[in-house]
Amino acid sequence: MDAVLDVFLDIFTQPAVIVALIALIGLAVQGKGFSDVLKGTVRTLVGFLVLAAGAGVVVGSLDPFGVMFQAAFDVQGVVPNNEAIVAQVLLDYGAAAALIFFFGMVVNIFLAATTRFKYVYLSGHVAFYIAAMFAVIFGAAGFEPWAVILWGSIAQGIYMVVSPALVQPFMRKVTGTDDVALGHTGGAGIALSGLVALATRGKGTSKSTEDLNFPKGLGFLRDTTVIVAISMAIIYVIVGLFAGADYIETELSDGQNFIVFLLLQAATFSAGVFIILAGVRVVLAEIVPAFKGISEKLVKNAKPALDVPIVFTFAPNAVLIGFLSSFVGGIVAMLAMVGMGTTIIVPGVVAHFMTGAASGVIGNAAGGRRGAVLGAFANGIAISFLPLLLLPVLGEVGLANSTFSDADYGVFGLLLGGLSIAGGQIAIVVGLFVALAILYTLTLVLGRRDRAKLRAEVADIDESAQFGSTTASAGASTSTGSGSRR
Numbered sequence: 001m002d003a004v005l006d007v008f009l010d011i012f013t014q015p016a017v018i019v020a021l022i023a024l025i026g027l028a029v030q031g032k033g034f035s036d037v038l039k040g041t042v043r044t045l046v047g048f049l050v051l052a053a054g055a056g057v058v059v060g061s062l063d064p065f066g067v068m069f070q071a072a073f074d075v076q077g078v079v080p081n082n083e084a085i086v087a088q089v090l091l092d093y094g095a096a097a098a099l100i101f102f103f104g105m106v107v108n109i110f111l112a113a114t115t116r117f118k119y120v121y122l123s124g125h126v127a128f129y130i131a132a133m134f135a136v137i138f139g140a141a142g143f144e145p146w147a148v149i150l151w152g153s154i155a156q157g158i159y160m161v162v163s164p165a166l167v168q169p170f171m172r173k174v175t176g177t178d179d180v181a182l183g184h185t186g187g188a189g190i191a192l193s194g195l196v197a198l199a200t201r202g203k204g205t206s207k208s209t210e211d212l213n214f215p216k217g218l219g220f221l222r223d224t225t226v227i228v229a230i231s232m233a234i235i236y237v238i239v240g241l242f243a244g245a246d247y248i249e250t251e252l253s254d255g256q257n258f259i260v261f262l263l264l265q266a267a268t269f270s271a272g273v274f275i276i277l278a279g280v281r282v283v284l285a286e287i288v289p290a291f292k293g294i295s296e297k298l299v300k301n302a303k304p305a306l307d308v309p310i311v312f313t314f315a316p317n318a319v320l321i322g323f324l325s326s327f328v329g330g331i332v333a334m335l336a337m338v339g340m341g342t343t344i345i346v347p348g349v350v351a352h353f354m355t356g357a358a359s360g361v362i363g364n365a366a367g368g369r370r371g372a373v374l375g376a377f378a379n380g381i382a383i384s385f386l387p388l389l390l391l392p393v394l395g396e397v398g399l400a401n402s403t404f405s406d407a408d409y410g411v412f413g414l415l416l417g418g419l420s421i422a423g424g425q426i427a428i429v430v431g432l433f434v435a436l437a438i439l440y441t442l443t444l445v446l447g448r449r450d451r452a453k454l455r456a457e458v459a460d461i462d463e464s465a466q467f468g469s470t471t472a473s474a475g476a477s478t479s480t481g482s483g484s485r486r
Helices: 002-012 016-027 034-073 082-114 124-140 145-175 187-200 216-222 226-245 245-252 258-297 308-312 316-340 349-397 407-485
Strands: 119-122 303-306
Touching: 016 034, 016 124, 016 258, 034 226, 034 245, 034 308, 034 349, 034 407, 082 124, 082 145, 082 226, 082 316, 082 407, 119 145, 124 145, 124 349, 124 407, 145 187, 145 303, 145 308, 145 407, 187 349, 187 407, 226 245, 226 258, 226 316, 258 303, 258 308, 258 316, 308 316, 308 349, 316 349, 316 407, 349 407
Parallel strands: 119 303
Antiparallel strands: none
16 A cells, blocks of 8 residues: 555645656647647646756755754754654655545545635645645544545535636636636735735836836846845845854865855856746646646536746746745844744745735735735735644644645645634534535535626617617618708
């Protein structure tokens, strides 16, 4: 059984494999030829691997920055890191997490087919991470192993349609279409950034981060790769000076001059962003047409919910602005925790980059430059305090020196944990049924509204056509009458 689960996890926790399989199915059910199916599947697979490689390069360059930041400012506390906390969770809940992940996808497809929430969650790695959190919460609530899997799978499926739905109104502003959704465990924080951007944009049209005007002599700053590299170089060097040359050369650079090391890390970060953008272009070009087959045959009007880098190409300047603003929010929150005497959540650089960058893009679409800054800052505050509040819900796992990092873990974890505290297992089960009832009620009510709106539009068209016909007839009669008088 364990060997089967290991193979299962090796395959289905890889987003590139999941998306490639979706492309294969989508192209096949459209009746495409073998050549087109093979080309689309391979290009989707390779595109996602390029995207993942870019993300790996970015994470690799951020790891020493996080260590350097803690050493520079002598900060100790809990570091939100999904990979670290999931590794601890799998020691006790590995089988349950894997089964929740699998059956949760089944529930996701069923809900997408039977409700108006047509989102198919394709970010396999983060879906597995949140399945691990559900396994912990249901286990800590005292459910039997079979019940952990049953109710955890239902919770997972609900989550996989609700999270993309929260962000979709803002995704439409970013992409200009309703074809692609965002599937990531930072969804709640990213949606918050959109709301903050709308609330703070003021009157009139706010300028976009992509419309920055540079003097002629600074025209090189129009190049995203260049501006990211220069900005990150400045940040790395400043933090490095606080950490000290000896610390960096002894602990991080393996003897390489610390300035050279820091500049190379900044350039590596920029290279990672460049690779991500290239991968995203390939994936979008392949997965959206392929997904039409899924939409037409399996889940009508289905939308693929993809990982956060999918939005980076729409506003590259906002990516950097969002990351920096979110990280500043994390620092402000950390200082507040020091003042309050609570457990300190140390800013997780990777989480602030991934969700902060997406928040910047969303905030920019909703409220321009101001929205990008303030929206991402709000995300930074959220992904600092939500992990703090989540710690008691995780039972013994919450005593570890790491925790889940993104906003969705906090929001959905606190909802389930709050139900457990309020009424135990019964409250959790009732809460899940209530959530399902809400999904289907919204489907019914909003469906009726859409049909009524469509009927009104058809009636207006008919009335306009009838009025036009009457006017034409009257005109013809007048013309005839005038002709007879002549």
